Amino acid sequence: MKKKIVFIGAGSLGFTQDLSRDILSFESFRDAEFHLVDIHEGRLNYARQVLEKLIKAGNYGATVHATTDRKKALPGADGVLITILQGELSVWRHDIEIPKSFGVDVNVGDTRGPSGIFRFLRTAPVMLEIIRDVEQLCPNAVVLNYTNPMALLCSYLQKQSSVNITGLCHSVQATAMLLAGWIGADMKDIWYTCAGINHQAFFLELKWKGEDVYPLLREAVKREEIYNQEQVRNEMFMNLGYYPTESSGHSSEYVSWFRSRPDLIEKYCTHGTGWNPGIHGNIIRNRERRESTWEDVFKQRLASDEVDLKRGEEYASNIFNAIFGDQTPFEFCGNLPNNGLISNLPPMACVEVPVLASRAGIKPFNVGAIPDHLAIMINTSSRCEELAIAGAIEGNPEKIYHAILFDPLSASVCSMAEIRDMTRAMLEKNRDFLGYFRTLAI
Secondary structure (H helix, E strand, O other): OOOEEEEEOOOOHHHHHHHHHHHHOOHHHOOOEEEEEOOOHHHHHHHHHHHHHHHHHHOOOOEEEEEOOHHHHOOOOOEEEEOOOOOOHHHHOHHHHHHHHOOOOOOOOOOOHHHHHHHHHHHHHHHHHHHHHHHHHOOOOEEEEOOOOHHHHHHHHHOOOOOEEEEOOOHHHHHHHHHHHHHOOOHHHEEEEEEEEOOEEEEEEEEEOOEEOHHHHHHHOOOHHHHOOOHHHHHHHHHHOOEEOOOHHHHHHOOOOOOOOHHHHHHHOOOOOOOOOOOOOHHHHHHHHHHHHHHHHHHHHHHOOOOOOOOOOOOHHHHHHHHHOOOOOEEEEEEEEOOOOEOOOOOOOEEEEEEEEEOOEEEEOOOEOOOHHHHHHHHHHHHHHHHHHHHHHHOOHHHHHHHHHOOHHHHHHOOHHHHHHHHHHHHHHOHHHOOOOOOOOO
């Protein structure tokens, strides 16, 4: 029986192309129905053409349907992938620029802190509308979310719906591959246990052919060329004893140690050689560049005779295959409610833990307690997230202020009064998206 896969936010062309390619690589999905949904008709049209080209190149029996109305696409779906972005650059650039005017220097701002919280507040009602449609039109679908801020959105939805929704991020497997390369290991010989919250998880165990990798890694990061690739993350590893999953730029935003003074930013967040060392507003520059080139890029892809059909490293296709494909079990790190999974993180907050996908569905592993010093740091981030979620559900802006008040980076450079003023400015700038709040006054 043909399986039905729905992409919501199919205009995220990189995700749509790569995830579709991966799904088609499984025998169970060669004849799948793909339904692409996006509100941007131009991007939607390119996504459809790219997928049609993949299907033709692989001689698959799959079909493609494209629509701007998700209610036409969702009925009977087996799998739903969400890759939306709420608001144009002209809206969310202020997530970066307003905090900067108060001294809070942000690199990407899509996860937590003032920038991540306001991205969440704009996106939350749209995501909830999508999930309400899923409840009505395909309640048994496996829903995989790629939209950031991952933990905030997943926890918000998981608190209000019984839909089977899991958050996915490629930072875990990408970091594992990075570290394997640093010690000269083949990834097939690497095994790990990773846990925490999205973008702030750590490799609690990391082994190569059964042996602890950390002694080798401690020697590797002493080499200048390796240390300089990930200056923030390597500092965290050397001082905390466990390697974090997210890039240096992202990781620098969630703590107070790297961005609270100009000299620290210059030392740790400017000259790294990794893909995201931490330069201020990097996300804005990247988006400005992509907005002027995305159409040319996809015209070139469509014109090229080369089509890559090899499966990539994203989890989604393997999860779908494990649950409603050939049912080969697949282990990954997913974002699920903390129902006792990590005993020293907030109950029912969204945590990132090892998960097994199989014909029985998605079943997380119980990690137990993580090291106390990691728990102190992660608890702060998670509790701020949970406070922001409560603020969104209740329409209470005071809780949004308090969530930002305790953000480690904001608190390291601003007074309480300044954080209140910053929050007021961001509430006002996002007024058009916050009609579900009782008031915006704090």
